[in-house]
């Protein structure tokens with residue numbers, strides 16, 4: 001453990017302070033770290049990066065589905081989708097609040113999103129072309145998110161772990177509503193089944209990319225796992241996701257678009273093809289199919305909301321001035 005701490009803090013083992021060591025021992029005992037307590041600067045920065053990226057993913061993730069609210073096929077589907085998209089906004093807010101406890105404001109985080117300095121999940125840079133994509137997004141994207149986020153309920157930072165409890169409950173509803181759409185489509189007309197298969201074909205590999213690069217290329221995993229900011233490695237979670245999802249695809253009568261997919265008795269899991277990592281890094285660099293559109297929509301929403309933020313500040317100032325005058 002100390003060797004990992006040394007790596008991230010850029011200190012030699014001899015330079016580790018008694019605080020660094022006591023902190024790691026608290027983590028190893030499974031204690032929660034709370035906002036006002038001492039923490040290494042690297043721990044704080046890593047949390048801000050991960051929680052901030054997660055919050056941004058929730059907010060940007062509203063866009064591909066929000067795009068379908070007016071085109072949902074029935075009133076019931078429209079209500080469900082609307083509720084789901086609203087939930088994502090709520091998740092963003094809990095997470096921005098959790099990040100604020102680490103000394104960074106929501107405005108600062110949003111500025112970093114808008115300037116491209118901070119990332120959001122690669123998956124949201126892919127388009128949602130048909131109604132079947134609403135099913136596949138709920139089933140695969142929310143399914144991958146839960147796989148990653150259920151263990152994060154046990155993460156070492158108190159406000160983050162508590163935010164994850166509610167988020168996970170709602171994400172499981174999202175996953176089920178997605179699967180329910182897929183069941184309807186996969187057992188519908190031949191055209192509907194074709195749309196369901198097409199959505200799976202397009203979203204399978206981008207969903208596998210959500211877990212991040214292979215462990216050998218992951219920059220932060222070792223340190224983040226030592227600090228229990230991450231509970232599992234990227235490859236471990238990707239494997240669990242594939243093992244859970246393949247039987248669900250079979251139940252739908254759909255084919256996972258991977259000729260190398262094969263049950264491996266020895267490891268007790270599927271062998272499967274890696275996503276195209278060049279494509280993943282291109283998406284991270286801003287060159288995915290929808291990066292410009294997604295970021296453009298967020299920047300526009302921020303700029304369009306300026307009058308409202310200004311009005312709120314003016315109102316608060318007026319109220320404070322009145323209170324002083326009344327004293």
Ligand code: 3HC
Nearest residue numbers: 054057058120121122142145209210211212218219220221
């Ligand atoms: N999309 C965008 N960037 C990614 C990524 C992805 N799918 N996977 C990895 N990266 C980035 C990392 O942020 C890091 O870049 P940085 O140093 O500039 O920040 C770089 O690639 C190297 O990857 P690492 O494996 O070293 O990075 P992490 O240890 O941070 O692991 C992670 C990546 C697994 C995504 C981790 O950050 C994590 O568990 N995050 C919390 C969960 C989260 O963010 N989920 C978003 C999913 S979408 C969602 O929840 C919305 C819901 O409504 C569906």
